[in-house]
Amino acid sequence: MSLLAINKLTTTVGAEVDGIDPDRLATDDTLGEAVLDALEENGVLVFPRLHVNPEAQVAFCRRLGDIDHSSDGHHRVPGIYPITLDVSKNSSAAYLRATFDWHIDGCTPIGDECPQKATVLSAVHVAEHGGETEFASSYAAYDALSDEEKQRYGSLRVVHSLEASQRRVTPDPTPEQLARWRARRTHEHPLVWTHSSGRKSLVLGASADYVMGMDLDAGRALLAELLDRATVPDKVYSHRWSVGDTVIWNNRGVLHRAAPYDPDSPREMLRTTVLGDEPIQ
Numbered sequence: 001m002s003l004l005a006i007n008k009l010t011t012t013v014g015a016e017v018d019g020i021d022p023d024r025l026a027t028d029d030t031l032g033e034a035v036l037d038a039l040e041e042n043g044v045l046v047f048p049r050l051h052v053n054p055e056a057q058v059a060f061c062r063r064l065g066d067i068d069h070s071s072d073g074h075h076r077v078p079g080i081y082p083i084t085l086d087v088s089k090n091s092s093a094a095y096l097r098a099t100f101d102w103h104i105d106g107c108t109p110i111g112d113e114c115p116q117k118a119t120v121l122s123a124v125h126v127a128e129h130g131g132e133t134e135f136a137s138s139y140a141a142y143d144a145l146s147d148e149e150k151q152r153y154g155s156l157r158v159v160h161s162l163e164a165s166q167r168r169v170t171p172d173p174t175p176e177q178l179a180r181w182r183a184r185r186t187h188e189h190p191l192v193w194t195h196s197s198g199r200k201s202l203v204l205g206a207s208a209d210y211v212m213g214m215d216l217d218a219g220r221a222l223l224a225e226l227l228d229r230a231t232v233p234d235k236v237y238s239h240r241w242s243v244g245d246t247v248i249w250n251n252r253g254v255l256h257r258a259a260p261y262d263p264d265s266p267r268e269m270l271r272t273t274v275l276g277d278e279p280i281q
Contacts, residue, residue: 003034008042013137013254014237015042022052025060032063039118039250040197044135044237051244052122054080054270061272065117068273075270083121083269097169102231102257103205104138106276107160108187114276116251124268126241130261134231134238138201139253141230142192156191157212158203158223165206188212189280191226193252196278201253202226203280230255241269252278 005018015038024031038045052060058079061067071081074090082090083099090096106115121133145153163181170177191211193201204227211219238259239247249256261267 003030004038004045006038006042006045009044009046010235010237012140012235013043013135014046014239015044016046016048020047020050022050022056025050025052026056029063031060035248036064036118039248040253043137043139043254044239044247044249046239047246047248049242049244050122050246052246054122057120057122057246057270057272061118061120061274065274065277068116068275079272081271081273083271084267085263085265086268089268099258100260101165101168101206102134102136102227102255103165103207104203104255105251105273107189107203107205107207107280108162108165108184110184112279114279116273117276117278118248118274119251120246120248120272120274121269122246123241123243124270125266126243127261127265127267130259131265131267132238132240132259133247134236134257134259135249136231136236136255137253138193138204138230138255139199140235141202141204141226141255142200144229150192153202153226154190154192156214157188158191158219159186159188159209159212160203160207161186161209162207164209168206193280195252199253202230204230205255227255252276 006015007018008015035045054077058067058077061079067079069078072078075082083096084090085096104115105119106113162184166181189203191203193203204223208223210216211222
């Protein structure tokens with residue numbers, strides 16, 4: 001019997017979890033494995049109005065894996081990173097505008113780190129208009145391909161770069177901005193990610209720049225078409241935030257993005273990232 005009471009939100013991605021005491025997140029040794037199993041099946045788990053505190057959020061995430069501490073210092077609790085456009089709360093807020101485009105976290109790491117396993121967001125303040133977080137299954141995107149497409153795309157490799165994602169929001173960068181983007185190395189990934197579980201997914205999103213060995217425009221057109229097909233409205237779960245909501249997603253099998261909102265909005269999410277241990281291959 002499952003430890004979690006789960007109600008699916010769409011046929012392809014997302015489920016709501018009922019009846020979880022926030023204190024249980026930090027104290028129940030059995031909950032971590034149950035959540036990981038549910039994430040693999042549903043991609044996204046929504047805990048409505050959980051009102052978990054930052055310390056409990058980090059303690060819970062440790063049950064899922066190692067925690068990313070690379071951005072410590074932005075919040076009083078190590079392992080918490082504030083997602084806000086308010087530069088007084090996050091000095092790197094300008095980079096967060098790229099999250100308005102579909103993406104998979106960790107496709108352009110500084111070194112050879114694996115993409116993140118999972119991400120947790122909890123809502124402190126919400127936007128009056130916009131600011132939803134949208135999710136689409138990259139597993140389902142692969143499964144929806146025809147047999148001929150699966151064979152044809154299985155050998156393609158795609159170059160991902162920080163510049164590709166940042167140019168979407170800053171198409172006319174200054175030389176200084178361009179130099180900062182290009183200081184981050186590019187990464188070459190297969191278009192089709194074959195996971196250790198045997199499942200396959202498509203590696204798409206804002207960081208995907210071009211397809212190796214294809215005409216530049218043709219390759220970018222293919223990437224755009226596949227992304228459009230993966231994110232049609234009936235394949236997307238859009239989470240409208242309420243204060244206290246906590247949402248967890250399986251970054252290895254889910255594309256996500258934030259819906260635009262007023263830059264002066266007080267919207268603030270507290271993020272904890274669980275580090276990955278599976279390379280894109």
